[in-house]
Amino acid sequence: MPLTWEQFYAENPPPSDLEQTRHKVENFCRKHLDHGSRIVLITSGGTTVPLEHHTVRFVDNFSAGTRGSASAEYFLEIGYSVIFLYRLKSIEPYLRHVAGAKFLDMLEVDESSENPTISVKSSEVQQILPVLRKYKAAQESQKFLQVGFTTLSDYLWLLKTTCEFLPSFGSRAMLYLAAAVSDFYVPATQMPTHKIQSQDGAPTIQLDLVPKVLQPLVSLWVPDAFVISFKLETDENILIKKARGALSKYKHKIVLANLMDTRRSRVVAVTPDDQTEIILTEEQTQQGLEIEKCIVDYLKEEHTKFIVGSTSQ
Amino acid sequence: MPLTWEQFYAENPPPSDLEQTRHKVENFCRKHLDHGSRIVLITSGGTTVPLEHHTVRFVDNFSAGTRGSASAEYFLEIGYSVIFLYRLKSIEPYLRHVAGAKFLDMLEVDESSENPTISVKSSEVQQILPVLRKYKAAQESQKFLQVGFTTLSDYLWLLKTTCEFLPSFGSRAMLYLAAAVSDFYVPATQMPTHKIQSQDGAPTIQLDLVPKVLQPLVSLWVPDAFVISFKLETDENILIKKARGALSKYKHKIVLANLMDTRRSRVVAVTPDDQTEIILTEEQTQQGLEIEKCIVDYLKEEHTKFIVGSTSQ
Numbered sequence: 001m002p003l004t005w006e007q008f009y010a011e012n013p014p015p016s017d018l019e020q021t022r023h024k025v026e027n028f029c030r031k032h033l034d035h036g037s038r039i040v041l042i043t044s045g046g047t048t049v050p051l052e053h054h055t056v057r058f059v060d061n062f063s064a065g066t067r068g069s070a071s072a073e074y075f076l077e078i079g080y081s082v083i084f085l086y087r088l089k090s091i092e093p094y095l096r097h098v099a100g101a102k103f104l105d106m107l108e109v110d111e112s113s114e115n116p117t118i119s120v121k122s123s124e125v126q127q128i129l130p131v132l133r134k135y136k137a138a139q140e141s142q143k144f145l146q147v148g149f150t151t152l153s154d155y156l157w158l159l160k161t162t163c164e165f166l167p168s169f170g171s172r173a174m175l176y177l178a179a180a181v182s183d184f185y186v187p188a189t190q191m192p193t194h195k196i197q198s199q200d201g202a203p204t205i206q207l208d209l210v211p212k213v214l215q216p217l218v219s220l221w222v223p224d225a226f227v228i229s230f231k232l233e234t235d236e237n238i239l240i241k242k243a244r245g246a247l248s249k250y251k252h253k254i255v256l257a258n259l260m261d262t263r264r265s266r267v268v269a270v271t272p273d274d275q276t277e278i279i280l281t282e283e284q285t286q287q288g289l290e291i292e293k294c295i296v297d298y299l300k301e302e303h304t305k306f307i308v309g310s311t312s313q
Numbered sequence: 314m315p316l317t318w319e320q321f322y323a324e325n326p327p328p329s330d331l332e333q334t335r336h337k338v339e340n341f342c343r344k345h346l347d348h349g350s351r352i353v354l355i356t357s358g359g360t361t362v363p364l365e366h367h368t369v370r371f372v373d374n375f376s377a378g379t380r381g382s383a384s385a386e387y388f389l390e391i392g393y394s395v396i397f398l399y400r401l402k403s404i405e406p407y408l409r410h411v412a413g414a415k416f417l418d419m420l421e422v423d424e425s426s427e428n429p430t431i432s433v434k435s436s437e438v439q440q441i442l443p444v445l446r447k448y449k450a451a452q453e454s455q456k457f458l459q460v461g462f463t464t465l466s467d468y469l470w471l472l473k474t475t476c477e478f479l480p481s482f483g484s485r486a487m488l489y490l491a492a493a494v495s496d497f498y499v500p501a502t503q504m505p506t507h508k509i510q511s512q513d514g515a516p517t518i519q520l521d522l523v524p525k526v527l528q529p530l531v532s533l534w535v536p537d538a539f540v541i542s543f544k545l546e547t548d549e550n551i552l553i554k555k556a557r558g559a560l561s562k563y564k565h566k567i568v569l570a571n572l573m574d575t576r577r578s579r580v581v582a583v584t585p586d587d588q589t590e591i592i593l594t595e596e597q598t599q600q601g602l603e604i605e606k607c608i609v610d611y612l613k614e615e616h617t618k619f620i621v622g623s624t625s626q
Contacts, residue, residue: 058373060372060373089402095417109445116442117432120432125429129422129429205518207518
C-alpha cells in the first residue's frame with residue numbers, strides 16, 4: 001500500500017533549513033497581507049527521487065522550469081506578490097533570458113585605467129538592458145520571493161510549509177502548481193545505503209506511488225484559495241479526460257492541460273463544466289509573445305470572478 | 314543478455330548533428346597535430362537515460378562536472394590542447410567560478426548618457442577579473458574545444474567519434490574519462506512510447522547493463538593513448554579492489570579512485586602495480602587550492618614517462 005500523505009511527512013524528514021525558510025515566507029506574507037495585494041505561489045521545475053542514500057543515481061522528471069519562470073514574470077507585472085518555489089538549477093525568472101548566452105563572452109575588460117573595469121559589450125547591451133531593468137524593478141518592489149528545492153521530499157515539505165501562511169489571504173491567494181512532481185519514489189526504508197553495483201547484474205528498481213498532496217492542500221491547507229494544477233501528457237486521447245478526473249477527485253478550480261510537443265503554443269484550461277483553449281498563433285510566437293502571458297491574463301480574470309464570488313457569498 | 318558494444322551502436326541512432334561535430338573535432342585535431350602539442354580528451358558530467366520515448370522521466374547520474382571542468386583549466390594552463398566532452402548544463406571551465414553568483418545581480422546600468430551602458434559592479438570586479446582573463450587567454454590560444462551531450466546514447470556516439478582523430482597523436486594523446494556514465498539503461502525496444510501512467514500502479518523499471526566501451530576504446534580505438542578512468546564509490550572497502558579489477562579487465566593505464574564524501578581532498582591513482590595517494594590538506598583547501606591541480610600535475614609527469622617509454626621502444 002502506498003503511504004498516506006500523513007505517513008509520508010512522518011517518515012521523511014524535512015530539509016535542514018526548513019525553519020529559516022518558514023521565517024522568510026512568514027515575513028514575506030505578512031508584509032504583503034498588510035498591503036492587500038493578491039499573492040500567487042508558483043511551483044516550478046522537476047523533482048529528483050534518490051535511488052540510494054548516498055545519492056549517486058536518481059530518477060528525475062523532465063522540466064526545465066520555463067512555464068513557471070515565465071509565468072512568475074507576468075504575475076509580477078500585473079501586481080501579484082509571487083512566491084516562486086523552484087527546483088534549484090532550473091530556469092529562473094529574468095535570468096532565463098540570458099541563460100543561453102555565455103556570461104563571460106558578453107564581458108570585456110577595460111585595462112586603460114589603474115583600476116580595470118568590466119563592461120557588457122555594447123553589442124549585447126540591447127538584449128540585456130530590458131531584462132535587467134525588469135529584474136531590478138521586481139527586486140525593488142520586494143514582491144518576489146524565491147525558495148529553492150531539489151528532491152521530491154524537500155519539495156513536499158516546502159509546499160506544506162508555505163501553505164501555512166496563505167489562508168490569511170483568503171480567496172486572494174492563488175496556487176499555480178507548475179512543478180513536474182514525480183508520481184513515484186523509492187521509500188527511505190527500501191533504499192540501499194551504497195551505490196548499486198553493476199556486477200550484481202542489471203537491477204530492477206521498484207518504485208512506490210507518491211501520495212497526492214493536492215488532496216489535503218485543497219481541502220485542508222488552503223481551502224479558500226484559487227488552486228490551479230497542470231496536466232502534461234504525451235497522448236492527446238487521454239489529456240482532457242485526465243484533467244477532468246483530477247478536478248473531480250481534488251475539487252480544485254482549474255487544470256491547465258497540455259501536450260509535451262505543443263505545450264509552448266496550446267494549453268486547455270479545464271474547469272468542471274467547461275474548457276477554454278489558450279492558443280498562441282505562429283505569428284504571435286514570431287513576434288516574441290509567450291503563451292504564459294496569455295495564461296496569466298486568463299487566470300487573472302478568472303481569479304477576479306472567484307474573489308467576487310467568494311466575497312458575495 | 315546485455316548488448317555488445319557493436320550491437321549498442323547498431324541499435325541506438327547517433328545524435329542528429331554528429332557529422333557537424335565530427336567536422337569540428339577533425340579540424341581541431343588537425344590544427345594541433347601540426348603544432349606537435351599534447352592533447353587530452355576530457356569527459357565530464359553525468360548521463361541521462363530516458364525511461365520513455367517521449368521523455369518525461371529519466372534516470373540520471375549524479376555529477377555536477379566539477380572534476381572535469383576544473384581539470385580542463387589546469388590542462389590548458391600547462392599547454393595541453395583540450396577537447397571537453399561535457400554534459401550540457403553541467404559545470405564548464407572558467408564559467409564555474411561565476412556560476413553560483415547571480416549574473417544580473419552583478420550588473421549595474423549607467424543611464425547618464427544617451428546610450429546606456431552596463432557594467433560589472435566595482436565590488437564584483439576583483440572576483441571576475443582573473444577568471445575573465447584566463448578565459449579570454451584560453452579562447453585566444455584556440456586550444457580549447459567544447460562538445461556537449463545529454464543522453465547516454467549521445468555520449469557514447471560522441472566519444473567514439475572523437476576517438477577517430479586521436480590515434481595520429483600516438484602516445485601524446487591522453488583520455489581523462491571523468492564523466493559519470495550510467496551503468497544501466499532502458500533499451501529502445503523496451504521503452505514505452507508514452508508517459509508511464511500512475512493509475513496503473515507503481516511501476517517496476519527493468520534496467521539493462523550498458524556495454525563497457527572502455528574495452529574497445531583501449532584495445533581498438535586509441536591503442537597508443539594514455540587512458541585514465543575514474544572510480545567513484547561510497548564504500549571504502551571495495552574502492553581499490555574495484556579500481557584494480559577495472560585495470561586488469563580493460564588494460565588501461567591509471568584508475569583515479571575516490572570516495573563520494575572525500576572526493577575533493579583525496580584521490581588514489583591506482584596502476585596495475587602501484588598506488589599513489591593524491592591528497593589536498595585542510596590548509597591547502599583554505600588557500601583556495603584544488604585537488605584537480607595536483608591530479609593534473611601528477612598525470613603530466615606520468616604522461617611524460619609514458620611518452621618517453623613509448624618512443625624508446
